[in-house]
Amino acid sequence: MNRIALIVLSFFLSTNLLAQVSGSRVYTFLNLPQSAREAALGGASMAHRDGGLQTALSNPALLDARADGSFGLLFSPFIAGMNYGNVTYAKETKALGTVAASMQFFSYGKFTEADETGVQLGEFSAADYALSFMNSRKLSDQIQMGVAAKFIYSSLQDVQSFGFAFDVGASYAGADSAFYFSALVKNVGSQIVPYQNGEFNNLPLDVQLAISRKVAKAPFRVMAAATSLQRWDLRHDYQLTADQAEARFNLDMLMRHFVLGLEFVPSNKFNLRLGYNYRRQRELQLDDRTGAAGFSGGLEFKTKKYSFSYGFARYHLSSTSHHLNLILNFKEFKRRTENS
Numbered sequence: 001m002n003r004i005a006l007i008v009l010s011f012f013l014s015t016n017l018l019a020q021v022s023g024s025r026v027y028t029f030l031n032l033p034q035s036a037r038e039a040a041l042g043g044a045s046m047a048h049r050d051g052g053l054q055t056a057l058s059n060p061a062l063l064d065a066r067a068d069g070s071f072g073l074l075f076s077p078f079i080a081g082m083n084y085g086n087v088t089y090a091k092e093t094k095a096l097g098t099v100a101a102s103m104q105f106f107s108y109g110k111f112t113e114a115d116e117t118g119v120q121l122g123e124f125s126a127a128d129y130a131l132s133f134m135n136s137r138k139l140s141d142q143i144q145m146g147v148a149a150k151f152i153y154s155s156l157q158d159v160q161s162f163g164f165a166f167d168v169g170a171s172y173a174g175a176d177s178a179f180y181f182s183a184l185v186k187n188v189g190s191q192i193v194p195y196q197n198g199e200f201n202n203l204p205l206d207v208q209l210a211i212s213r214k215v216a217k218a219p220f221r222v223m224a225a226a227t228s229l230q231r232w233d234l235r236h237d238y239q240l241t242a243d244q245a246e247a248r249f250n251l252d253m254l255m256r257h258f259v260l261g262l263e264f265v266p267s268n269k270f271n272l273r274l275g276y277n278y279r280r281q282r283e284l285q286l287d288d289r290t291g292a293a294g295f296s297g298g299l300e301f302k303t304k305k306y307s308f309s310y311g312f313a314r315y316h317l318s319s320t321s322h323h324l325n326l327i328l329n330f331k332e333f334k335r336r337t338e339n340s
Contacts, residue, residue, distance in 0.1 A: 024201045024202070025201060025202050025203065025204050026154070026161065026163070026191060026195075026201045026202070026203060026204075027128060027130075027152050027154060027163055027165070027187070027203055027204065028204045029084065029104075029106035029128045029130075030104075030130060030150070030152075030165065030186075030187050030203070030204055031186070031187065031204045031206055032076075032084060032106070033058075033311070033313070033323065034057040034058065034074065034086055034102075034104065035053070035054035035055075035057050035058065035072075035074060035309070035311075035323070035325055036054070036074065036298055036300075036309035036310055036311035036323040036324060036325035037054040037055070037058075037273065037298065037300065037309055037311060037325070038054065038057070038058045038311075039076075039296060039298065039311035039312070039313050039321065039323040040261075040273035040274070040275055040296050040297055040298025040299075040309075040310075040311030040312070040313075040323075041223060041259070041261030041263070041273055041274075041275040041296065041298075041311075042225070042259035042260060042261050042275030042276055042277040042296055042313075043259065043275070043277055043280070043296070043313060044208060044210065044225035044227050044259035044261075044277075045058045045059045045169075045182065045184045045186070045208045045210050045225060045227075046058045046059065046062065046182070046210055046212065046223065046225070046261075047059075047062075047171070047180040047181055047182040047210035047211050047212040047223065047225075048062075048180050048212040048221065048223070049062045049064070049144070049171050049173055049180055049182075050062075050066070051063070051064040051065065051066025051067050052066070052067060052070070052307075052327065053067055053070050053072040053088050053090060053100070053327055054072070054309065054325060054327070056088075056090065056100060056134060056136075056146075057072075057086070057088065057102065059146065059167070059169040059171065059182050059184045059210075060134040060135070060136055060146030060147055060148040060167055060168075060169050061136055061144050061145050061146035061169035061170050061171040061182060061184075062136075062144075062146070062169070062171055062182065063090065063098050063100055063134055063135075063136040063146055064098050064136060064138075064144065065092045065097075065098055067090035067092075067098060067100065068090060068091060068092035068098065068331055069090070069091065069092075069329055069330040069331030069332070069334070070088075070089070070090045070327055070328070070329055070330070070331075071087075071088070071089050071327070071328045071330055072086075072087070072088040072089075072325065072326070072327040072328075073085070073086075073087055073088075073325070073326045073327075074086045074087075074088075074323065074324070074325050075323075075324050076321060076322060076323045076324070077321075077322050078321050079315060079316075079319040079320075079321055080109075080319070081109040082106070082107060082108050082109055083106075083107050083109075084104070084105060084106035084107065085104075085105060086102050086103060086104040086105070087102065087103045088100060088101070088102040088103075089101055089102075090134075096135055097135060097136060097137045097138075098135070098136050099133070099134065099135050100133070100134040100135075101131070101132065101133050101134075102131075102132040102134070103129070103130075103131055103132075104129065104130040104131075104132065105127060105128070105129050105130075106127060106128045106129075107125070107126075107127045108125070108126040108127060108156075109125070109126075110123050110124070110125055111123065111124055111125070111126065111157075113157070124157045124158075125155075126155065126156045126157060127154075127155055128152070128153070128154045128155075129152070129153045129154070130150045130151065130152045130153075131150070131151045132148050132149065132150045132151075133148065133149050134146060134147070134148040135147055135148075142172055142173050142174070142175070143170065143171070143172055143173075144170070144171045144173075145168075145169065145170050145171070146167075146168075146169045146170075146171075147166060147167065147168050147169070148166055148167040148169075149164075149165075149166045150164065150165045150166060150167075150187075150189070151163075151164060152164065152165060154195075156195065159195045159196070160193070160195070161191055161193055161194055161195045162191070162192045162193040163189060163190065163191045163192055163193075163203065164189045164190065164192055165187045165188060165189030165190075165203050166188055166189060167184060167185065167186045167187065167188070168184070168185045168188070169182060169183065169184040169185075170182065170183045170184075178213060178214040178216070179211070179212070179213050179214075180211065180212040180213075181209075181210070181211050181212075182209070182210045182211075183208070183209050183210075184206075184207070184208045184209075184210075185205075185206075185207050186205070186206040186207070186208065187203045187204050187205050187206060188203070188205060189203050190203065191203075205230055206227060206228055206230070207228070207229040207230045208225055208226060208227045208228075208229065209225065209226045209229065210223065210224065210225040210226070211223065211224055211225075219264060219265050219266045220262065220263065220264055220265070221262070221263040221265060222260075222261070222262055223260070223261035223262070223263070224258060224259070224260050224261070225258070225259045225261075226257045226258055226259075227257055227258075227259060227279075228256075228257060228279075229257065232253065233253055234253070234256040234257065234279060235252070235253065235256070236283070252282070255278045255279075256278060256279040256282060257279070258278055259275065259276070259277045259278075259279075260275065260276045261273065261274065261275045261276075262274045262275075268302065269301065269302050269303065270299070270300065270301055270302070271299065271300050272297070272298075272299050273296075273297055273298045273299065273300070273311070274295075274296070274297045275295070275296040275297065275313075276294055276295055276296070277294045277295075277296070277313075278294060279294075280293060280294040280313075280315065281293045281294025281295075282294075284315055284316045285316075286317060291314070291316075291317040292314040292317075293314055293315060293316055293317065294314065295313075295314050296311065296312060296313040296314065297311070297312060298310050298311030298312060298323070304329065304332045305328065305329050305332045305333055306326065306327060306328050306329065307325075307326075307327045308324075308325065308326055308327075309323075309324075309325035309327075310322070310323065310324055310325075311323040311325075
């Protein structure tokens with residue numbers, strides 16, 4: 001019964017709420033990469049199911065029993081003095097399968113408050129928070145589904161807002177565990193208490209598909225994700241000429257949906273990552289200089305007890321975000337202590 005309810009819920013939400021793409025959006029911090037791995041691979045959800053917290057935060061359907069007892073920390077010195085991160089813990093249970101909880105924050109920093117004449121009145125801060133609960137279940141040896149419920153609180157100077165959202169994901173693993181496919185409907189929900197009475201805004205809904213393939217007899221894994229599938233034309237009007245605005249299809253429109261990634265995995269203890277986000281490059285490059293906007297990369301060191309990951313993403317000629325991930329396997333620490 002639980003499986004049927006989850007499937008029906010996924011279908012209902014993905015078909016009835018896709019229209020919410022226009023107008024102002026709130027809680028856009030929810031679409032930021034929540035792991036160093038995700039950031040390094042271009043910022044989209046992943047398909048590879050390794051059971052770790054980094055993939056689970058990308059898509060709840062990628063969470064499984066291998067994350068049991070894992071505790072993760074992410075910190076990202078973002079851009080323009082902003083920073084964000086999360087704290088996550090996963091546990092395997094008999095009744096619910098694999099569950100996880102995560103506290104996510106985004107700090108916009110300090111601001112100077114002034115009146116209309118320019119007289120400074122002091123300082124104020126602004127921040128967003130989301131408390132998430134994730135659960136995943138196997139439907140078969142190859143298919144897994146997951147859901148994440150998010151309780152959101154936002155404080156911007158002297159106004160606050162509360163909201164609720166959830167993600168619904170599905171994952172398919174090929175028989176040889178070399179090919180993976182995943183689907184994700186992300187940030188379905190609503191403001192419960194808006195910033196201003198009666199003025200409700202849309203959440204940053206995102207529908208994504210992703211694939212991953214291990215190259216045969218080579219230490220490489222290639223990945224591709226299609227994002228923002230609820231909306232075809234992702235271009236901004238201010239960037240378009242009249243002729244471009246009238247176009248209904250071209251290669252630029254198509255490529256804005258795609259994020260590409262590559263992992264070099266010479267061993268199970270170390271890997272390197274590269275990513276390319278075409279839409280990010282097109283939106284944030286300068287008119288006369290492309291630079292490295294849209295490119296990203298990172299690395300990971302892993303043992304049975306912990307893993308450390310670093311990821312960076314180039315947003316602009318003057319802006320690069322950095323992401324630091326530490327994941328501890330408490331279950332492995334306990335086992336080593338008991339055997340010593």
